[in-house]
Amino acid sequence: MVRGKGLFGATVLAVGMLLAWLLLLGVTPAGAQTPASDPAERAAAAANWLIAVHQNDDGGYSAFSTGANVAPSDVAGTVDTLLALAPAGADLAAPLTYLQNNPDAVAAYAAQDGGTAGKLLMALTAAGQNPRDYLGYNLVISLTGHLSPTGQYGVNNAFNQSLAMLGLSAAGEAMPDSAVAWLLAQQAPAGDVAGSWDDGFGTAGNADATAMAIMALVAAGRPAGDPALTAARDFLAATQLDGGWEYGPGFGPNANSTALVILALHALGEDFAGAESAWARNGQSPQAVLFGWQGDSGAFQADFGDGPFDDFFTTVQAVPAAAVQAGHAPAGTMAEGGVNPPGWVAWLLIGLAAVMVLALALAGRSGVTR
Numbered sequence: 001m002v003r004g005k006g007l008f009g010a011t012v013l014a015v016g017m018l019l020a021w022l023l024l025l026g027v028t029p030a031g032a033q034t035p036a037s038d039p040a041e042r043a044a045a046a047a048n049w050l051i052a053v054h055q056n057d058d059g060g061y062s063a064f065s066t067g068a069n070v071a072p073s074d075v076a077g078t079v080d081t082l083l084a085l086a087p088a089g090a091d092l093a094a095p096l097t098y099l100q101n102n103p104d105a106v107a108a109y110a111a112q113d114g115g116t117a118g119k120l121l122m123a124l125t126a127a128g129q130n131p132r133d134y135l136g137y138n139l140v141i142s143l144t145g146h147l148s149p150t151g152q153y154g155v156n157n158a159f160n161q162s163l164a165m166l167g168l169s170a171a172g173e174a175m176p177d178s179a180v181a182w183l184l185a186q187q188a189p190a191g192d193v194a195g196s197w198d199d200g201f202g203t204a205g206n207a208d209a210t211a212m213a214i215m216a217l218v219a220a221g222r223p224a225g226d227p228a229l230t231a232a233r234d235f236l237a238a239t240q241l242d243g244g245w246e247y248g249p250g251f252g253p254n255a256n257s258t259a260l261v262i263l264a265l266h267a268l269g270e271d272f273a274g275a276e277s278a279w280a281r282n283g284q285s286p287q288a289v290l291f292g293w294q295g296d297s298g299a300f301q302a303d304f305g306d307g308p309f310d311d312f313f314t315t316v317q318a319v320p321a322a323a324v325q326a327g328h329a330p331a332g333t334m335a336e337g338g339v340n341p342p343g344w345v346a347w348l349l350i351g352l353a354a355v356m357v358l359a360l361a362l363a364g365r366s367g368v369t370r
Contacts, residue, residue: 043323045298047088060098075109084319086126103135110142114153115160117143118167151178157200162216169219195231203248211264243281243289255293259321
């Protein structure tokens with residue numbers, strides 16, 4: 001971790017999703033026949049639910065939140081939630097206050113690996129903060145310091161490598177060729193999963209990691225017609241289920257994976273909202289299917305076999321995709337002299353830290369943040 005100052009200036013659109021994408025077991029979208037309503041209203045309702053139900057008194061959030069003040073706030077949960085609140089246009093003062101009151105924990109979080117550092121940079125940029133001089137730390141150097149000679153940012157999977165690359169893009173940093181080369185080398189070359197990326201835990205043909213890699217490669221300057229991106233798009237088309245996507249073969253569609261793919265389609269310039277688009281199924285666009293998982297409270301829902309329920313993780317991870325067409329973006333900042341990242345990068349969510357731990361999901365846990 002390096003302390004230091006940096007010059008900031010230009011405005012950048014808010015960074016939004018990624019976040020840990022949960023494994024939902026055999027979920028069918030509730031109300032999937034309802035046409036998509038105003039995305040800004042959808043995103044705002046979800047953000048209001050997060051604040052009302054899950055914000056702790058200190059302004060922070062728990063990574064394993066089951067309700068306000070049930071578990072202590074931590075940096076991971078607060079960063080994840082910031083990435084959802086920012087694109088929804090919500091008030092960010094409380095979670096920022098929590099981070100400002102815990103500078104050592106913020107520094108330790110950035111020091112874990114490039115994935116967490118990248119997610120932190122996206123969240124701070126989304127919140128209009130200066131990651132080159134935040135609480136006395138230069139968090140951009142914290143991220144670049146994770147780069148190894150192999151091109152990896154202290155990680156061993158495509159999801160977290162992509163988070164690191166997207167964090168660089170959000171901060172206006174140049175993308176090292178070695179980082180791009182390492183990510184490309186992880187893409188499946190052939191077979192039923194050709195064009196996809198593994199999740200890092202042996203889940204071949206993983207939609208989440210594939211969507212993340214697409215966004216990272218576009219952020220690195222690869223055009224939509226690049227062979228690697230064309231192969232990835234073809235994989236997503238082949239694995240689409242009734243408008244949505246599943247975490248891996250046999251698990252069934254879920255809001256989390258569907259939201260992440262929507263952001264990847266946005267990065268590629270694809271129409272994910274039109275009922276007549278190439279991605280619509282039975283008259284329902286991927287966006288309409290995503291909104292089918294949103295309950296009356298505004299929260300997005302999970303279902304593990306006992307019926308749908310409002311879920312913190314699912315809501316945090318779905319909001320950026322719900323907000324991607326909302327038409328407003330909180331101001332962020334980036335390094336003076338940098339190049340503004342493409343608008344879609346600003347909506348990236350949810351970059352959530354480690355790749356989903358499959359064992360927890362299978363044990364009945366709603367998921368863990370990446």
